[in-house]
Amino acid sequence: MIKLKDGGPIFYQGVRLGRNKKPFTMYKFRTLIPDAQKIIGAELLSSKHNVVAPWGKFLRDSRLDELPQLFNILKSDMDFVGPRPERPEIYEKICKHIKGYDKRFDTKPGLIGFSQLFTPHSSPKRIRTLIDNRLLVKKQDLLWDTSIIIYTILVVVVTTCYKIFKICNKVLKNKILGMYSEKRVLERVQPIGAKIYIGSENDEKGSFAYESRLVDINEDAFLMYTNHKIDQKDSFFKLKITWNIRGKKGVSEKSAICTGKVYKESEIKNKQFKYSYVIKYTPISPLNFYMVHQYFLSESMV
Incomplete structure (x- = not known):
């Protein structure tokens, strides 16, 4: 589906900082348009960049885009659980001066990130650093790592099913029943009781x-x-x-x-x-x- 939509590559390869700040090539299913990196530069991805490819939001929200990093685990670049690997340019521009941020480089980065699991994609780096550092001390516990892996799998399955249901419901209403089609690019949320x-x-x-x-x-x-x-x-x-x-x-x-x-x-x-x-x-x-x-x-x- 990714290949058919825009003709770009299926996989994304990007340089990340691993243990002891050693650079390595990380793999993902591509969720952004080709040459998105030139648009984003040394910034954190946000809606203002408008570079998410068709089906990219689904892959990002469900975290299924991270699955190719199993290959990074086989290469010993990454572990199953740990802080997420960082882009060198983001580290130099944003993260380098955050107190305690460099603690993450004492261990391998993880396919499952602590702060990635409990915070939104766009969360400020300082907040994510506090969460990662607090949970790093538990990383050496095999039972803890196993529990996090099982819990994440369950969450991903539930999230994926929910996202697929929403997509099917939208197609049914718009394409088959001819009901109103949402024109806004950004998805609206209706917080109950807000x-x-x-x-x-x-x-x-x-x-x-x-x-x-x-x-x-x-x-x-x-x-x-x-x-x-x-x-x-x-x-x-x-x-x-x-x-x-x-x-x-x-x-x-x-x-x-x-x-x-x-x-x-x-x-x-x-x-x-x-x-x-x-x-x-x-x-x-x-x-x-x-x-x-x-x-x-x-x-x-x-």
Whole structure:
């Protein structure tokens, strides 16, 4: 399928830093367009680059693109479990000065990355470093590694089945039943029970008011319903959602603060809300960026 879509190679080969920063060639199923590396350069991949090939998102989201790295394991370049290998240019530009980052080079990189499993693709490197370093001490435990491998296989199977179901459902509705076809490139997520509070850039206390409803969100914008008419002074938004705590009986509130600009405004006939807004947003910090992608976009595997 990859070959038929754009005629490019099926496999991607890229230089990565392994144990003791020794470079090696890592293999993956190609998920980006040919020559994507020239566009991305020494940056982290994001939606702004627009280089994901057809079927590439499915392979990336399910992590099936990593399977060719079994060959790297056979070559002893990698292990089954460990921190993910890093591109040399990303290490030099972004990671080199992160405290504790170089601890990963004391061991072989892994097919299954600790932070890769528990955080979104786009998570800030500092946050991923904290997770990797915390779990590195358990890497020498055979039972721990085996448990992680089995758990990852189960997660990948479930994720793959879910993604295939969504694709089939979309084809059924659009191609067979002739229903509405989604025109947006970025997939919208509808977080259950998510709310938005509005703040002003001139408010030195950083307070938020006007409880509103977060209808849906993608990496670039969100749709909200509110009774408050937003003006130019309302440039800060606090997203809040209730999150079930894994393994415990209870919930936790997660929030993220973003700046935003009105992209589209309309009045709605709704008993609860008067206005509908599409807001182009930007998280105010790497931590808030992580919170949006982890808890509102639900991009991590677990």
